Amino acid sequence: MLGLNKKDTSLLIVVAILTLLAPFILNPFPTDSAMAQFNAGYPDLMQRFVIFGIFAIGFNILFGLTGYLSFGHAAFLGVGSYSAVWMFKLLSYSVIPAIALSVVVAGLFSLLIGFVSLRRSGIYFSILTLAFAQMSFALAYSVLSNPKFNLTNGETGLQVYSDDPQILQSANAPDLPHLFGVPMRATYTLDVGAWSFDFNAGYYMCAVIMMVVFYLAIRIFRSPFGMMLRAVKSNQQRMNYTGLNSKPYTLAAFVISGMYAGLAGGLMAAMDPLAGAERMQWTASGEVVLMTILGGSGTLIGPVLGAGFIKYFENIFSKINDNVLHSWFAFLPDGLEDAVVFVIHPFIGKGWHLTLGILFMLVVIYLPGGLVEGGQRILNRLKRKKPQTDETKSGESEPAE
Amino acid sequence: MAILKVKDVSKRFGGLKALTDVNLSVEENSVHAIIGPNGAGKSTLLNCLVGKLMPDTGAVLFDNASVLGLEPYQINQMGISRVFQTPEIFGELTVMENMLIPIFAMRDGAFRMHAYETIANETAIVEQAEAMLEEMNMADKRHMHSASLSRGDKRRLEIGMCLSQNPRLLLLDEPTAGMARADTNNTIDLLKQIKDERDITIAIIEHDMHVVFSLAERITVLAQGTPLVEDVPEKIRGHPKVREAYLGEAA
Amino acid sequence: MDAILLQILNGLDKGSAYALIALGLTLIFGTLGVVNFAHGALFMIGAFCAVTVQKLMGLSFETLDETQKDFLGNPLKVETPYVEAWFGPEVGATIIDWSVPLAILFAIPIMLLVGYVMERGLIKHFYKRPHADQILVTFGLAIVLQEIVKYFFGANPIQTPAPDALSGSIDLGIMVGFDTNAIIYPIWRLVYFGFAVAIIGAVFSFLQFTTFGMVVRAGMADRETVGLLGINIDRRFTIMFGIAAAVAGLAGVMYGPLNPPNYHMGMDFLVLSFVVVVVGGMGSLPGAVLAGFLLGILESFASTTWATTTIPGINQIIIYLVAIVVLLTRPRGLMGRKGVMEE
Numbered sequence: 001m002l003g004l005n006k007k008d009t010s011l012l013i014v015v016a017i018l019t020l021l022a023p024f025i026l027n028p029f030p031t032d033s034a035m036a037q038f039n040a041g042y043p044d045l046m047q048r049f050v051i052f053g054i055f056a057i058g059f060n061i062l063f064g065l066t067g068y069l070s071f072g073h074a075a076f077l078g079v080g081s082y083s084a085v086w087m088f089k090l091l092s093y094s095v096i097p098a099i100a101l102s103v104v105v106a107g108l109f110s111l112l113i114g115f116v117s118l119r120r121s122g123i124y125f126s127i128l129t130l131a132f133a134q135m136s137f138a139l140a141y142s143v144l145s146n147p148k149f150n151l152t153n154g155e156t157g158l159q160v161y162s163d164d165p166q167i168l169q170s171a172n173a174p175d176l177p178h179l180f181g182v183p184m185r186a187t188y189t190l191d192v193g194a195w196s197f198d199f200n201a202g203y204y205m206c207a208v209i210m211m212v213v214f215y216l217a218i219r220i221f222r223s224p225f226g227m228m229l230r231a232v233k234s235n236q237q238r239m240n241y242t243g244l245n246s247k248p249y250t251l252a253a254f255v256i257s258g259m260y261a262g263l264a265g266g267l268m269a270a271m272d273p274l275a276g277a278e279r280m281q282w283t284a285s286g287e288v289v290l291m292t293i294l295g296g297s298g299t300l301i302g303p304v305l306g307a308g309f310i311k312y313f314e315n316i317f318s319k320i321n322d323n324v325l326h327s328w329f330a331f332l333p334d335g336l337e338d339a340v341v342f343v344i345h346p347f348i349g350k351g352w353h354l355t356l357g358i359l360f361m362l363v364v365i366y367l368p369g370g371l372v373e374g375g376q377r378i379l380n381r382l383k384r385k386k387p388q389t390d391e392t393k394s395g396e397s398e399p400a401e
Numbered sequence: 402m403a404i405l406k407v408k409d410v411s412k413r414f415g416g417l418k419a420l421t422d423v424n425l426s427v428e429e430n431s432v433h434a435i436i437g438p439n440g441a442g443k444s445t446l447l448n449c450l451v452g453k454l455m456p457d458t459g460a461v462l463f464d465n466a467s468v469l470g471l472e473p474y475q476i477n478q479m480g481i482s483r484v485f486q487t488p489e490i491f492g493e494l495t496v497m498e499n500m501l502i503p504i505f506a507m508r509d510g511a512f513r514m515h516a517y518e519t520i521a522n523e524t525a526i527v528e529q530a531e532a533m534l535e536e537m538n539m540a541d542k543r544h545m546h547s548a549s550l551s552r553g554d555k556r557r558l559e560i561g562m563c564l565s566q567n568p569r570l571l572l573l574d575e576p577t578a579g580m581a582r583a584d585t586n587n588t589i590d591l592l593k594q595i596k597d598e599r600d601i602t603i604a605i606i607e608h609d610m611h612v613v614f615s616l617a618e619r620i621t622v623l624a625q626g627t628p629l630v631e632d633v634p635e636k637i638r639g640h641p642k643v644r645e646a647y648l649g650e651a652a
Numbered sequence: 653m654d655a656i657l658l659q660i661l662n663g664l665d666k667g668s669a670y671a672l673i674a675l676g677l678t679l680i681f682g683t684l685g686v687v688n689f690a691h692g693a694l695f696m697i698g699a700f701c702a703v704t705v706q707k708l709m710g711l712s713f714e715t716l717d718e719t720q721k722d723f724l725g726n727p728l729k730v731e732t733p734y735v736e737a738w739f740g741p742e743v744g745a746t747i748i749d750w751s752v753p754l755a756i757l758f759a760i761p762i763m764l765l766v767g768y769v770m771e772r773g774l775i776k777h778f779y780k781r782p783h784a785d786q787i788l789v790t791f792g793l794a795i796v797l798q799e800i801v802k803y804f805f806g807a808n809p810i811q812t813p814a815p816d817a818l819s820g821s822i823d824l825g826i827m828v829g830f831d832t833n834a835i836i837y838p839i840w841r842l843v844y845f846g847f848a849v850a851i852i853g854a855v856f857s858f859l860q861f862t863t864f865g866m867v868v869r870a871g872m873a874d875r876e877t878v879g880l881l882g883i884n885i886d887r888r889f890t891i892m893f894g895i896a897a898a899v900a901g902l903a904g905v906m907y908g909p910l911n912p913p914n915y916h917m918g919m920d921f922l923v924l925s926f927v928v929v930v931v932g933g934m935g936s937l938p939g940a941v942l943a944g945f946l947l948g949i950l951e952s953f954a955s956t957t958w959a960t961t962t963i964p965g966i967n968q969i970i971i972y973l974v975a976i977v978v979l980l981t982r983p984r985g986l987m988g989r990k991g992v993m994e995e
Contacts, residue, residue, distance in 0.1 A: 143965030
């Protein structure tokens with residue numbers, strides 16, 4: 001279907017079903033139950049799942065295929081956000097021109113940065129992208145925010161004010177970002193018994209866009225172009241002696257992933273018309289690296305999983321506090337209960353980053369293929385058990401992949 | 402007609418003269434070997450031919466066009482393929498993909514943004530790759546990661562990748578270095594077969610006399626960065642200057 | 653003239669910190685071939701060694717002073733630090749006052765230990781893995797270390813003042829013949845600069861004049877050959893990692909009085925130190941030191957009112973701009989050697 005093989009088609013369908021039904025899947029607990037705080041099906045969080053998913057899918061096209069580790073991709077996300085807010089300020093609150101411009105501007109910006117950074121490879125490339133991103137952050141935070149020339153509105157962040165021109169804003173259109181008149185914030189709440197589910201317009205727009213760009217990523221992975229990108233990672237020397245110029249291939253991958261980041265930034269601004277410099281800081285670039293690696297770089301679904309995983313547990317962990325822990329371990333004897341809570345305490349609430357850091361290290365050390373590899377290993381182990389009981393097949397190694 | 406002409410090429414590294422006034426011409430559809438003791442400048446010469454090194458003076462002409470100053474990929478697109486001393490293949494990719502890449506490179510040039518096509522739909526290219534794998538006796542290994550191939554198979558794959566581009570000149574850099582006798586003989590047989598079946602010029606840099614004398618139609622002996630003699634193998638075998646160069650090394 | 657000199661002096665403290673961190677990064681990179689993204693965290697841990705010592709010195713017990721009454725008429729509670737009780741009030745007060753320099757003694761064994769554990773426990777397993785993996789795992793480690801520090805010390809900066817005697821300013825201008833008050837310079841910055849020069853000097857003479865240093869330098873040039881000579885290079889590299897960690901840690905200990913330590917100071921310095929290493933030339937120790945001071949001074953010039961009114965915010969981007977220009981015009985950096993990290 002759609003020019004994909006059977007396996008990829010089913011992957012796409014599974015992702016589509018999961019994203020479309022996310023409001024149900026993420027809200028498994030009744031609204032009034034004690035566990036309701038662990039529901040993740042509210043619009044703001046669901047939007048973040050798919051937007052960071054898009055960001056990570058794009059990053060994976062660069063890092064997963066070519067092996068070039070960029071530490072500066074947040075810059076493109078930030079540029080996308082600023083472009084979108086500028087469209088809101090100048091034209092209207094319609095999200096279409098805003099998102100379109102954010103992709104275009106991020107593409108041009110990544111062309112410029114990629115052209116310079118890709119003159120070097122390896123660690124130099126990582127540091128150059130890091131330097132560019134930090135410079136962009138400083139530019140956005142202070143340099144481009146002065147009375148003479150205020151492009152970013154510095155610390156406050158860029159936002160829409162009532163005296164902005166908004167030349168195309170019609171009188172009856174909503175006074176906040178909208179798609180053909182449907183505000184991004186519009187949410188329909190469905191109550192079923194004790195449960196309630198939120199269906200948010202902004203989320204569904206992001207989800208549809210994510211499925212489109214996920215489909216495009218699959219096409220890239222399966223294309224001759226994608227194969228050339230993997231060749232860049234594998235052996236540039238052989239590539240050059242095979243008559244291929246690796247530079248434009250890498251640059252193209254860089255720009256594509258920059259455009260994905262810009263799209264994510266534009267969508268963020270469309271959900272909440274505000275753009276701040278902190279979105280460009282290198283820690284934000286680090287986050288997308290974490291997502292991609294944790295999920296499984298170089299795999300199709302890995303980055304989406306990683307983004308969902310990190311955003312989900314960030315939300316859940318920050319809500320667990322000592323009281324919750326005490327109620328969970330109430331069945332233990334008092335002293336033991338306190339001890340268990342004491343041990344877990346550093347890793348929850350504000351300690352989420354500690355947990356994430358440890359998890360990330362464990363993945364890099366033991367599971368370089370991320371969650372996807374972990375899942376495959378478990379599956380393989382389950383599969384392998386069967387033939388052994390039949391004693392039909394020995395452990396003959398099947399072709400990898 | 403000479404397909405490759407090296408004229409007065411010199412190259413120094415600091416104080417070391419690696420090549421001094423090298424003149425050489427390789428006839429079309431011949432097998433030309435370049436031999437010489439260690440440090441004679443064989444590898445430097447090869448690197449000057451493929452764009453990795455820029456000679457200080459002189460000219461390198463392929464089919465009467467200069468290759469100096471060109472990038473390796475441009476030289477490859479002119480019709481020169483290179484086989485490395487240790488097989489250079491795409492280790493993380495499958496054998497089939499390894500074979501597809503050079504064929505794509507030949508059809509689409511140094512860069513093409515074919516990001517929306519699907520490999521499976523490129524039937525002509527897939528067929529060519531399968532035929533080449535068949536010719537190399539590797540069709541059954543097409544789904545293996547090439548990094549897991551044996552040394553001899555890696556060499557076959559690399560040669561196959563080069564041949565799939567129908568190069569006019571195939572450069573081989575000590576293709577049997579570090580190989581066991583059996584693998585060496587297989588490689589010699591493969592190269593003989595290639596020479597018989599195709600219109601191709603082969604230039605081979607080699608240390609192993611057995612390989613050289615089983616394949617070459619013409620031999621250039623390089624010593625201390627300068628061609629000593631050039632002749633047919635029978636004459637090279639007993640040539641006093643050659644013996645001197647090699648015995649000098651042995652002593 | 654005096655204005656120029658003042659800016660050069662102003663750049664010395666940051667330049668010293670850049671140089672010390674970059675020196676350690678280069679040592680680790682040159683000897684072990686590892687790109688250490690956790691090096692900034694070592695600097696931060698050093699700074700928190702000083703915080704810890706300060707807190708330990710400040711540990712006190714409460715006594716009731718019956719002779720004095722508080723405003724409610726109850727006996728006044730008096731806190732007496734243990735050190736004052738043990739060494740007498742005057743000596744004790746001096747010890748507390750000098751807790752930052754004293755922390756050096758505490759930091760050296762701690763940093764050597766941290767370095768040792770890090771290298772044996774983690775880095776060692778990454779020698780043969782790609783550079784991207786090394787970056788990733790040390791990046792993860794940096795996050796973990798800074799979160800641990802945040803857990804124990806909180807997110808806010810903690811003041812670690814310099815000793816009273818060293819916390820004022822002196823008029824350097826008079827000494828070299830300028831007008832009075834032309835160059836007023838904080839003493840601690842001079843101390844920090846002198847300290848940095850001493851450490852850099854110590855590291856260089858250690859590498860230059862000891863057999864151990866000779867082997868390490870040989871190892872930096874050609875690891876395999878030295879290994880073939882039957883010298884246990886791995887063991888020496890472990891020690892080298894410990895030394896690099898100590899250098900970064902000491903840079904952190906003494907940096908506290910200039911800028912109160914917080915848990916993310918390491919990351920902030922790390923990014924800039926990497927830029928410094930790249931500008932200086934990956935793998936070149938003199939390059940790292942030179943670039944560290946140069947960029948520190950450059951940053952200080954870019955922070956003058958004249959510069960910031962001409963180009964607002966130039967002080968924040970100057971280092972990156974220079975790095976990009978240097979990398980594009982001299983890809984190997986100021987003093988880099990050919991073939992380092994070029995794959």
